[in-house]
Amino acid sequence: MKVEFSKYQGTGNDFVLIDNRNGRIAPDNFSLIEKLCDRRFGIGGDGLMLLENADGFDFRMRYYNSDGKEGSMCGNGGRCIVAFAYHLGLVSEKTKFIAVDGEHEAKITNTKDGIQVSLKMIDVLDIEMGDDFYFLNTGSPHFVRFISNHENFDTFTEGKKIRCNNRFAEKGTNVNFVSFQGQNITVSTYERGVEDETYSCGTGVVASAISAGFKTGSNKFIIKTKGGFLEVHFRKISNKQIEDIWLTGPATHVFNGTLTT
């Protein structure tokens, strides 16, 4: 069977995208998905998304981590699938789609530097504040720790220690390290399901911006990641309730191809 695919990246978080409205890829074909994400034996990607039909929405986003398992919400993936839907002619400047964590809205802007997508994230309703960490769910679970700076900081080693500790070993967590540069922040992330540092993580950047907001009182951040810049803004209702959360940044088409399964 021949299947068309597209490769996209959002600040270096890269994904394989397949239009599966015809249902040709079985959503439980986890070994195929893992193989397609493999950087040596497959196309390569931090994750893979199937775009599917969904009643009452423009489409359904089904997200898999590169280990082939269905993941929780992916912020950069969400922005990339919106750009994919735009290129397919399915949506124009605005869209409403459904993902594993619920409904999302997005706005698309076609700029001289490419497509920018603003994605509305789910409300954050519970935030654990530890002595030296924050733990919150922005669609995916995120552990956030502040560090003095990123110079010579080993995100892979330090992130893996936390992801594999007694608390998180079984279900896993994504782990973010945040440093301040004035009012803005740099974020590096160890991603569960990729089991490596990625160039950027959208839900992680959102979790980091909300955590940074507790320190500065700000509700808007420009975030530097290894793969580029993202912007997050939100409305804080209380320490346990953050609403109207938007993640904005580039969503870039890289190439198309055909795979034979």
Ligand SMILES: N[C@@H](CCC[C@H](N)C(=O)O)C(=O)O
């Ligand atoms: N890259 C993602 C996060 C993906 C979800 C994650 N790895 C998980 O399932 O925990 C993002 O941009 O949010």
